[in-house]
Amino acid sequence: MKILVPVKRVVDYNVKIRVRPDGSGVELANVKMSMNPFDEIALEEAIRLKEKGAASEVVALSIGAAPAQETLRTALAMGADRAILVETAPGEDVEPLAVAKLIAAVAREEAAGLVLCGKQAIDNDMNATGQMLAAILDWPQATFASEIRIEAGAAQVTREVDGGLQVIGVALPAVISVDLRLNEPRYASLPNIMKAKKKPLAIRPAGEFGLDIAPRLTVVKTVEPPARKGGVKAGSVAELVSKLKDEAGVL
Amino acid sequence: MTVLLIAEINGANLQADATAKALAAAATLGAVDILVAGEGVGAAASAAASFAGVARVLVADHAVLGRQLAEPMAELIATLAARYTHVIGPATAGLKSILPRVAGRLDVMILSDVTAILDADTFERPIYAGNAIQTVRSADSIKVATIRTAAFAPAPRGGGAPIEPIEVTVSTSAASHWVEDRLSLADRPELSSAGIVVSGGRGVGSKENFALIEQLADKLGAAVGASRAAVDAGYAPNDRQVGQTGKVVAPALYVAVGISGAIQHLAGMKDSRLIVAINKDEDAPIFQIADYGLVGDLFQAVPELVERL
Ligand SMILES: Cc1cc2nc3c(=O)[nH]c(=O)nc-3n(C[C@H](O)[C@H](O)[C@H](O)COP(=O)(O)OP(=O)(O)OC[C@H]3O[C@@H](n4cnc5c(N)ncnc54)[C@H](O)[C@@H]3O)c2cc1C
Ligand SMILES: Cc1cc2nc3c(=O)[nH]c(=O)nc-3n(C[C@H](O)[C@H](O)[C@H](O)COP(=O)(O)OP(=O)(O)OC[C@H]3O[C@@H](n4cnc5c(N)ncnc54)[C@H](O)[C@@H]3O)c2cc1C
Numbered sequence: 354m355k356i357l358v359p360v361k362r363v364v365d366y367n368v369k370i371r372v373r374p375d376g377s378g379v380e381l382a383n384v385k386m387s388m389n390p391f392d393e394i395a396l397e398e399a400i401r402l403k404e405k406g407a408a409s410e411v412v413a414l415s416i417g418a419a420p421a422q423e424t425l426r427t428a429l430a431m432g433a434d435r436a437i438l439v440e441t442a443p444g445e446d447v448e449p450l451a452v453a454k455l456i457a458a459v460a461r462e463e464a465a466g467l468v469l470c471g472k473q474a475i476d477n478d479m480n481a482t483g484q485m486l487a488a489i490l491d492w493p494q495a496t497f498a499s500e501i502r503i504e505a506g507a508a509q510v511t512r513e514v515d516g517g518l519q520v521i522g523v524a525l526p527a528v529i530s531v532d533l534r535l536n537e538p539r540y541a542s543l544p545n546i547m548k549a550k551k552k553p554l555a556i557r558p559a560g561e562f563g564l565d566i567a568p569r570l571t572v573v574k575t576v577e578p579p580a581r582k583g584g585v586k587a588g589s590v591a592e593l594v595s596k597l598k599d600e601a602g603v604l
Numbered sequence: 605m606t607v608l609l610i611a612e613i614n615g616a617n618l619q620a621d622a623t624a625k626a627l628a629a630a631a632t633l634g635a636v637d638i639l640v641a642g643e644g645v646g647a648a649a650s651a652a653a654s655f656a657g658v659a660r661v662l663v664a665d666h667a668v669l670g671r672q673l674a675e676p677m678a679e680l681i682a683t684l685a686a687r688y689t690h691v692i693g694p695a696t697a698g699l700k701s702i703l704p705r706v707a708g709r710l711d712v713m714i715l716s717d718v719t720a721i722l723d724a725d726t727f728e729r730p731i732y733a734g735n736a737i738q739t740v741r742s743a744d745s746i747k748v749a750t751i752r753t754a755a756f757a758p759a760p761r762g763g764g765a766p767i768e769p770i771e772v773t774v775s776t777s778a779a780s781h782w783v784e785d786r787l788s789l790a791d792r793p794e795l796s797s798a799g800i801v802v803s804g805g806r807g808v809g810s811k812e813n814f815a816l817i818e819q820l821a822d823k824l825g826a827a828v829g830a831s832r833a834a835v836d837a838g839y840a841p842n843d844r845q846v847g848q849t850g851k852v853v854a855p856a857l858y859v860a861v862g863i864s865g866a867i868q869h870l871a872g873m874k875d876s877r878l879i880v881a882i883n884k885d886e887d888a889p890i891f892q893i894a895d896y897g898l899v900g901d902l903f904q905a906v907p908e909l910v911e912r913l
Contacts, residue, residue: 364732449714450711479716481714481716512697515614516614517788524778533849574738574739575736578730581874583892589898590909603877
C-alpha cells in the first residue's frame, strides 16, 4: 500500500507573527518557515507503518511555491521515499478546496491506499483539507487521530472528540487526519539529510492538472486582535481573594 | 437569506449551549431551519424547537445517522443544502469533521471558526492561533461555515417552531463504522460552556497532584481545563485541552495554574473576561495577559485559595 502525506510549509510555530500595519496580511518576509507540526506527525506515522510492513511506499506531497521544496527535502530526510511538489505561483493563495482537489488528483494518479494529513495547518487554522479531500475522492474519513491500526484492508482509528475519545473503523482507501498525541516525530539524522538530497523530487506545475483552483474567498483585511494588557500582581492569596471578590466581583 | 443550522447532537442528545450560540450567529443572516439528525432524536428536536427565532426544525431520524459519522451526515446535509444560502454549525469536533466534507461535496469553500458575521458574504475568522483576525468575503453560492461558540451569546429559549420529519435516503455504505466511545466522566460543568474554568499545566507535576486543580474547580463550581503539556503527560484527559488545537473558551473567569502561557495556549483562553494566573516564575508570559497574577508555589497557593474561598 502506498501512503500519500501532504506536507505544508508554514511559519514556524515558535515565531510570533506580525500583522502588516496596512491590513494587507501577515508579514512572511524573512520569517522562519518549517513543516506544519501536524504534518510531521502524519509523516512519522506513515514511516512507522512502512517500517512495520503495513505500507510499501511513502510519498510526500506539497502544494505551494518553489520554496516548499525545502519542506519536501525535510520529509525525505525523515524517511519519505520520494516527493512531489505541485507548484503554484509565488504569493498565490491556494485555499483548502483547491489544495484538496490537487491532492485528490495526485492520490488518483498514484493509486494511493491511504492519505495521512495533519488535522490543521497552524497558519490558516482551517482544519478542512482532509475532510474536503475525502469528499472529493468519495473516500471515508477519520479525523483527529490519536491512534491508528491498519489490518485487513481497513483502519481502526481512535479519534480525539469533544467528550473524550471515539474509535471508528474505516475501509481503505481512506483519508486520516492526525492529532498531536499520535506520536513523537523523529529528527532527521545528518546522514539521512545527505541521502535525502539524492531522493527523487518531482515538480509539477499546478496548471497541468486542469482544475479550477481559483480562490473563492477574498481577504478583505487582516488585523491584529485587540491587545490584552497585563494587570496587577497580588502579594498574597488573601489579597487575590479580596481583589476577586471586591474589585472584580466575580466571586 | 435562508440558513440551515446543523444542531450538535451527541448520541441522541442536543448539545443545547453550542447549538444556541451558533443559532444566535445564524439568526443575524435570516430565517433559520435547524436540522436535528441522529437516531431516536425526538426529544432533541423538541429541545431545538424551543429556541426563539427558529423557522422550522427538520428531523432526520434514522439508524444510519445514529453516531453522526461524517459520511452519512455529509451526504444528508449536502442534499438539503441546495435550498439554502448558508449551512452553518457550531465548531464542535463533530461538525468540524462533517461540514468541510459537506463543502467539499458542494464544491464550495469552508469558513472555519467564524467569530463575527459582517454581512451575508463577509465573515471574520482568527488565523495564526488568534494572532491575526482575517475578514474574508466569499463568492460561493452556498456559504458553509462553522461558528466559534465562545464568540457568541446563546440564543434565548421561548420559541415553538414546527417540527417536520424528513425522509432519509442516504446510502448505508460499509465504508465507515462506529466501534466505541471512551468518554470522560461528565461530573463537572462542561468546559466550552462553563462560567468559570480552572486549568492546570505542566507545573502541577503529576496526575495525583491534578486533584488540587479539581478541588479548586469544585470550590468555584468551575470546569477543569489543561495545557497541552499537562494532557501529553497524562495529568488530564485529552478533552480538557485548551488552546489552538484544543477547546476555545471565554468564561467570565479563567484561572491558569502552573501554565507558562505559550501562544498556542493563549489562543484558547485569551478572550476570557477575567484571567488569573498562579505561577512561580514572575517572568512567565501568562502574566502579560493576566488581570490578576500571583507569583508563588502552586502547592502552597492553591490549598490556601481553596480554604479562603
Ligand atoms: C493572502 C494569502 C496568500 C497565501 N499565499 C500562499 C502561498 O503563496 N503558498 C501557499 O502554500 N499558501 C499560501 N496561502 C495559504 C493558503 O491559503 C493555505 O494553504 C490554505 O488556506 C489552506 O488552509 P490551511 O492550511 O489552514 O488548511 P488545513 O485544512 O488546516 O490543513 C490541513 C492539512 O492539509 C494539508 N495541507 C494543507 N495545505 C497544504 C499544502 N499547500 N500542501 C500540502 N498539504 C497541505 C496538510 O496535511 C495540513 O496539515 C496564502 C494565504 C493567504 C490568505
Ligand atoms: C502545533 C502545536 C499546537 C499546540 N497546541 C496547544 C494547545 O492547544 N494548548 C496548549 O496548551 N498548548 C499547545 N501547544 C503547546 C504549547 O506550545 C506549550 O508547549 C504548552 O502550552 C506548555 O504547557 P504548560 O504551560 O503547562 O507547560 P510549561 O511551558 O512547561 O510551563 C509550566 C509552568 O509551570 C510553572 N510552574 C512549575 N512549577 C510550579 C509550581 N510549583 N508552582 C507554580 N508554578 C509552577 C513554571 O514556572 C512554568 O511557567 C501546542 C504546540 C504546538 C507545536
